[in-house]
Amino acid sequence: MTAIARAAAEFPRLVSLDALRTHCADCSMRELCLPLGLAPSDVDALDSIVQKRVKVRKGEPLFRHGAPFTALFAVRVGSFKTTVVTDDGREQIAGYHLPGDILGLDGVGSEQHASEVTALELSEVCTIPFAQLEDIAHQVPTLQHNLHRILGREINADHRLLLLLGSMRAEERLAAFLLSLSERYARLGYSPTDFVLRMTREEIGRYLGLKLETVSRLFSRFAAEGLIKVRGRTVQIVDMVMLKQLIGGH
Amino acid sequence: MTAIARAAAEFPRLVSLDALRTHCADCSMRELCLPLGLAPSDVDALDSIVQKRVKVRKGEPLFRHGAPFTALFAVRVGSFKTTVVTDDGREQIAGYHLPGDILGLDGVGSEQHASEVTALELSEVCTIPFAQLEDIAHQVPTLQHNLHRILGREINADHRLLLLLGSMRAEERLAAFLLSLSERYARLGYSPTDFVLRMTREEIGRYLGLKLETVSRLFSRFAAEGLIKVRGRTVQIVDMVMLKQLIGGH
DNA sequence: CGCGCCGTTGATATTATTCAAGACCAGTGG
C-alpha cells in the first residue's frame, strides 16, 4: 500500500476553516456531482442555492425515516448509508455513499423520506433545497438533465442491488460488494486494492441480505483462499481476477 | 424485432396517424400518469409529442437490454415485467407493471437501457420520446415535477423490493407480493381480492428471489391455511388480515 | 389427440442462520 493511498483511506479530509460557503466551482467533486457539464455562469446559479456545508458526526442521521423532504444533499467528505425499514423494524441498507454522491433521492417521489441516511464517520454535505433546485433546473436544461441522470443512476444502482439480492449466493454477494467498492474508490482517485471499510460486518450483512456471521466467515474464507488480505476493516484485494470470476461461478 | 419496429412496419402511411394518436385528455389513465394535475393546454403540449399507441404481443420485448434509450412508455392496457440480468445470464425481475405505469425509467441514467421490458399479455403503450419530454417539461413546471415524482416513486418501489429481498422470509415475500398486487388492482378499480396472475410461478420466483417450487409450495400452503384460494393463476384472497399479519410475523 | 409448457409434490442436499463461546481491540478510569 502506498503512503498516499493509506493516508487517503485512513484519514478524513482536512477542511479549511475559512470558507463558510461551499462553492461548486472550486469543489473537487465538481465533475462527479450536479454541476457536471454546466457553463460557469450556470454553476454560479446553482451555487447560489447551495447552502453552506453541514457536518454530520459518526452515527448521526442526516435525515430520518418519515422526515419531510425538503432538500437533496451532496456528499463532500466522508461516507453514509441509506437504510429502509419494515413496519416491524427490520432494516435493509439500500446503499453506501461516498464523496460526490447525491443523498435523499428517495424523497423525490413523495413529500416524505421513505428512508434514513446516517453518517459512517465524520462527514460533510452540501444542502440543496429541492424546490429551488427545480426552479433553477427549469432555467438551465443541462442541470435538469443532470438531475434526471442522477435519479436514473440511482434506479440503475438499485437494480444492480436487486439482482445481487435476488440471484446471487453469499460468496458472490461479498465479492461483488468488494469489487464495487474498489471501483468506486478508484474513480475517486484512491487505491482500488487497498481500502478501509467504514461499516461493521453487520452493516455489510444488512446491505447484502446476510447475517454478520456469514459475512465474517466469508472474509476469513476469501483470505484463506488468497483472494484478499483482511485485518479488521482494512482490506487488501490480492487477486482481483479470481474475485471477479467468483461472481457467476454458480 | 421489437414491438416498435414491427408497428412501424405494419402501419402503412395511408393510415392517418392522427386517427391512431393517443390523446392524453381522453385517456382513462390520465390521473395515474404523466398528465396528472396539468392544465388542459399543457396536456395538449404533452399530447403533441406522445406517439401513437404501440401494441406489444405476449412475450414480446418493448425494448431489450442494451438498447439505446430514446423514450419512456406509458402502459395503457395489459401488463409488463422489467428484468435485469447478470453477465452470466441469471435474471432478476425488478418490477411488474400495470396500466398507468411508466416504463423505461432505467434508461434515464445512461444512454442505454440496463434492463429489458416484456409484455405478459397482449398490451398497449404510449411512446413518449424522452428528449422531447425534457423539452416540454422545461416549459411546463408541473410536468417536470411529475417526471421527478415518477422517477422518485420508482426509487421508492425499488427500495421496498430491496427490503423484501434482503430481509424477508419466503412466506413473507409471497404475502407481500399478493398484497401489493391487491392494492394496485384496487387502485385501478378492480377487485382487491379476486384477480388473475399474469405471470408464471417461475416469474414470481424471479421477482421474489425464490425458486418456482418454493413459490408453488407456498401457494399450496396459503390455500391449505385458508388465507387464499388458488386455481392455477386465479387467486382469491380470503383472509387479508392474516395475510398482512404474516408479514413481520417472525 | 398429443405435445409442450406449467404446476404440484416428495425426497434429499445444500446453504445460510441460529445459538453459543471466546478473542480482539480501543477507549477509560483506577
Added chain:
DNA sequence: CCACTGGTCTTGAATAATATCAACGGCGCG
C-alpha cells in the same frame, strides 16, 4: 500501567430454510 468494559469480530456445532433433483399430473393449444 494495567485492568476493565463494551462493541466488534471470529469460529464451531446444531438447526432451519430453501434449493435441487425427480416424477408426474394437468391444461391449453395446435
